Structures are given as C-alpha cells and as structure tokens.
Amino acid sequence: MSHVIKKHVIFKRDKWNMVTVEVNGSRLVAREISDQWGEDTHTFLSRPALMQWARERFPRDLFEGTDEEYDAMMEAFRNV
Template identity: 50%
Template sequence: MFAKHVIYKHDNYNMLTVEVQGKTLVVREISDQWGEECHKFLSRAEMMHWAENHFDAKNFPRGEEQLRETLDNLRSI
C-alpha cells in the first residue's frame, strides 16, 4: 500500500498529490488547464528542487501565502 498525501486541493480539477512508493515519490499535478501531469522523483531533495522552480505565487488563489503552505506541505512528506 502506498501513502498518499494531498498537498493542496482547490476543487476536483485543481490539486496536487504525492504518493510515497518505497523510495520513489510520485507527484500528480491535476489542473483544469493542463489535465494530469505525473512526475517521479528519487529523493525529497529532487522533488523540492522541482517544486521551488516549478510553482509561482501568481498561479495560486492566495498568492505567496499559499505557495509557502504548498512548499511546507511538500517538505513535511
């Protein structure tokens, strides 16, 4: 069984989840614009590097505050 973490969920079409599959982290990014994207990382450091470069505060409804919450949620996995 894999551990699944919901990082954020705005609605059924905009969410980010992480599944911990042994040493692999599978990030599923679902958006109403792009559909579902799946990213696989072999370490938390690799995942955090991707997240810090991938997300922009302007893409979040609550801006910088929500970006910080999202990155904190990812760090806690």
Template identity: 50%
Template sequence: MFTKHTVYKHDNYNMLTVEVQGKTLVVREISDQWGEICHKFVSRPEMMNWAENRFLPEDFPNGEEDLRLTMEKLKSI
C-alpha cells in the same frame, strides 16, 4: 502499500498529490488547463528542487501564503 498525501486541492480540477511508493515519490499535478501530469522523483531533495522551480506565488489563489503552505507540506512528506 502506498501512502498518498494531498498537498493542495483548490477544487475538483486543481490539485497536487504525492504518493510515497517505497523510495519513489510520485507527484500528480491535476489542473483544469493541462489535465494530469505525473512526475517521479527518487529523493525528497529532487522533489523540492522541482517544486521550488515550478511554483510561483501567482499560481495560487492566496499568492505567497498558499505557496509557503504548499512548500511546507511538500517538505513534511
């Protein structure tokens, strides 16, 4: 059985989820611009490295605060 975590959900078209599938982390980015993009990681450090390089404060409605919350949620998975 897989565990699914919603990292953020701004609306029905902009969200980030993480599924824990054993040792594999499957990150799904869903956006109104690009549709769904799926990333697979074999470790949490690999996922966090991706996230630190992927997200900027301007990617979020509330900027720096939303980025901080997103990173905290990812770290807790």
C-alpha cells in the same frame, strides 16, 4: 510484505485542480491535476529532487495565491 502507498495532498482547490504526492517505497510520484492541462505525473527518487522540482515548478513570484497559501504548499512538500 505489501507496500503501503501513502498519498499526500499538497494543495487542492477543487477536484479538478490539485497536486498530490504518493510515496511508494523510495519513489515519490507527484501528480498535477488541472482543468486546463489534465493530469501530469513526475517521479522522483529522493526528497531533495522533489523539492527542487517544486521550487522550479511553483516560483513564488508566479504563484496565484497569498503568501500564506504558498508557504503552506511548500511546507506540505517538505513534510512528504
């Protein structure tokens, strides 16, 4: 039986600035791709751990975008 890795695009500004989450069994792998910092990978073993990281990594008051964009991004994390 092969594992199917499901990829969720959390947000994407262009091909150089995005966050994705891959679900591989019980592992959740968040990838941040930035034109400034390159690629950064974070692995989580639970959805609550992913959500805690997302809230700490993307605090609302430092988010560069509209409230609607922020809410959509957090909803995308919750839907992983």
